[in-house]
Amino acid sequence: MxxxxxxxxxxxxxxxxxxxxxxxxxxxxxxxxxxxxxxxxxxxxxxxxxxxxxxxxxxxxxxxxxxxxxxxxxxxxxxxxxxxxxxxxxxxxNARSVAEHVMFAALALLRRFRVMDRDLRAKGWLAGREHANSTSELAGKTIGIVGLGAVGQAVGHIAAHGFDLNVVATTRSLRPAPERVGFLSIDALVEQSDVIVLCCPLTAETRGLISRERIARMKPGALLINVSRGPVVDDEALIEALREGRIGGAALDVFSVQPLPPNHPYFGFDNVIVTPHMAGITxxxxxxxxxxxxxxxxxxxxxxxxxxxxxxxxxxxxxxxxxxxx
Incomplete structure (x- = not known):
């Protein structure tokens, strides 16, 4: 048999x-x-x-x-x-599942869901509400998508048609741009985006793509969402940027080492959402x-x-x- x-x-x-x-x-x-x-x-x-x-x-x-x-x-x-x-x-x-996870993560970061929920539960109603004035809407922002395969296209479609975002992307292929998506170089995308979403495969070219230099070029307050693979990002540089408050936060579903050790620095940030490589699992x-x-x-x-x-x-x-x- x-x-x-x-x-x-x-x-x-x-x-x-x-x-x-x-x-x-x-x-x-x-x-x-x-x-x-x-x-x-x-x-x-x-x-x-x-x-x-x-x-x-x-x-x-x-x-x-x-x-x-x-x-x-x-x-x-x-x-x-x-x-x-x-x-x-x-x-x-699983492209739709991953794309929905991306939007959930962006909204949770912008609305400071982690700290609001924590303080509401631990300190009460008013403590939770105190975070509201520092939250932000998603609509009207620029979302930059790195990798325009099935996941990247799904993210772009939901972002443009569901949240009225300005969508830009970088891709290694020369396919025509989907509706309401503009193409940029990776450096221009990093500099102009309020939300950067990594959807590219891990290759020799994409390993370390989000380098220390590119993280330094991100807008103050920008968000980084990684549903690609962990080694696409320079972890040390991202942790440094988070500690220094140079970016707004990150949502990470994939990591260079999996499972992520329980004492990893990412767990110590209020503005980092960590999920166990499950963006595509529904x-x-x-x-x-x-x-x-x-x-x-x-x-x-x-x-x-x-x-x-x-x-x-x-x-x-x-x-x-x-x-x-x-």
Whole structure:
């Protein structure tokens, strides 16, 4: 019987889809040794946790590593390709969830929700109300979006049409600008935006993109929201800017080290919202991601290629490992 290993439990709809395709197993732990051992006899791995490169070396039956979501940073694509393993993902399906999280975070920072809620609970009604005069509306501000993929476009649409924001963006592609979105260079965007939203993938080019120099160029009072990947931001420089009061605050869903240590400096700021990499996780998005990943798994197990194949250069090697009809 074929084995489908999932690093985490899947949505019930996805589980039902895979019921007749083989034995669905959930990893007993997420450390490299356990994942490597439990993937040894797997035909498919559905990925929501980082896979070690060595996992692909001893998994003779492994046909595909399928990302439960869009970002491929959890899959060592080079190691998978060298082993003749297909890599696929489920792009765009959590974009709405992430975009809504971005707007929630911007509003919470501008309305000083953390300190208002804390003081209301601890000190009473008037203490909570004292924060109201230092809050701000979102409408009319400039939001700068770094990365205009599915998430960035969803953020831009909600920002422009839902909150009447001035939307600017920077992107590595030369696609036409969506309606009500203007293109700027990264430096101009940083200098002009009241809210900067990071939606770009982590690549060699984006690692450290929000550097000390660029943080220094941010407007006084500007907000930084990161739903991209932690290493896109220079943490030391951001912490320094927050301590010195040079920017208005930050909302961070992703970090260079995850889980974030409980004594991390970010937890000490009233104007920082910290969330545990869950901007894209809602009931609806989990269903869409799970169903999408299960659908790709079923295609591979039926001898077909996944719709969202991300390493097409592997096909020849893969076909040698699994001849048609095998």
């Amino acid at each position: 074929r084995k489908i290993l999932a690093t985490h439990p899947l949505h019930p709809r996805a589980t039902a889809m895979l019921a007749g395709a083989g034995r669905l197993a959930v990893a007993s732990a997420l450390d490299p040794k356990t994942l490597t051992t439990e993937a040894r006899d797997a035909d498919i791995v559905i990925v929501r946790a980082p896979l070690p490169p060595e996992l692909f070396q001893g998994a003779a039956n492994l046909r595909a590593a399928i990302r439960h979501g869009a970002g491929l940073d959890m899959i060592p694509v080079e190691a998978a390709t060298a082993a003749g393993v297909l890599v696929a993902n489920v792009p765009a399906v 009931e609806e998005s989990m269903m869409r991601m799970g169903v999408g990943a299960a659908g790709e798994a079923l295609l591979v197990l039926a001898g077909k290629l996944p719709v969202n194949l991300r390493n097409p250069e592997v096909i020849e090697h893969y076909r040698r490992r699994f001849p048609a009809g095998d």
